[in-house]
């Protein structure tokens with residue numbers, strides 16, 4: 627089982643054509659079982675940006691199963707300030723061009739994926755003291771965590787349980803920002819779903835980390851961006867994930883400007 631994790635493509639003026647063609651080439655060569663796109667497909671929620679994202683996803687879907695969730699840039703949050711206004715408008719573009727299913731579930735032999743939508747625009751429950759985070763911060767409601775838990779509980783025994791949502795579960799070590807409004811409590815909630823692996827974007831910095839709480843271990847993988855706005859001037863990258871009965875291997879594949887291509891860095895291997 628081989629999975630590609632990308633996020634934050636941000637189709638629009640910050641997208642980088644060289645990265646996108648290199649990723650498309652890699653998808654064609656590697657034939658991943660699943661291509662996960664962890665949100666922020668667009669930069670500004672514009673129709674042309676959704677269209678560009680759609681054709682990228684179509685090309686990937688011809689070769690792999692594509693699993694996608696929305697990001698905060700895919701939400702027209704200004705339609706529904708503070709929970710007022712029609713909720714349907716929030717993700718209208720995403721629903722039209724990308725997927726009407728904001729929280730997909732995918733079951734393949736040995737692995738169950740659950741997607742959650744962490745992007746609700748500006749709501750009473752997303753209010754934060756950091757004003758610049760007002761439309762940026764993510765939230766996952768108790769009923770969403772519960773849905774993930776119930777789906778994982780019904781998955782075949784021994785499946786790897788993979789939770790996918792846009793906002794970074796861990797605090798970014800350069801940004802110093804939590805993705806979710808309830809910060810570290812999100813880790814407890816993610817653990818409570820029974821997930822083994824969490825795939826996020828949003829922070830624009832690559833991070834692969836095992837979080838251990840008591841006897842439970844959760845592997846968290848944040849993919850950075852494929853646009854020109856990586857954090858700290860670090861190179862663009864994506865993650866390749868390989869699953870065997872014995873091990874879960876995560877590999878950051880990083881842009882090498884001399885090679886003009888993405889090249890693998892050291893693997894992180896977690897025993898199962």
Ligand SMILES: [Fe+2]
Nearest residue numbers: 634666828851
């Ligand atoms: Fe982003």
Ligand SMILES: [Fe+2]
Nearest residue numbers: 666697698828
């Ligand atoms: Fe984001």
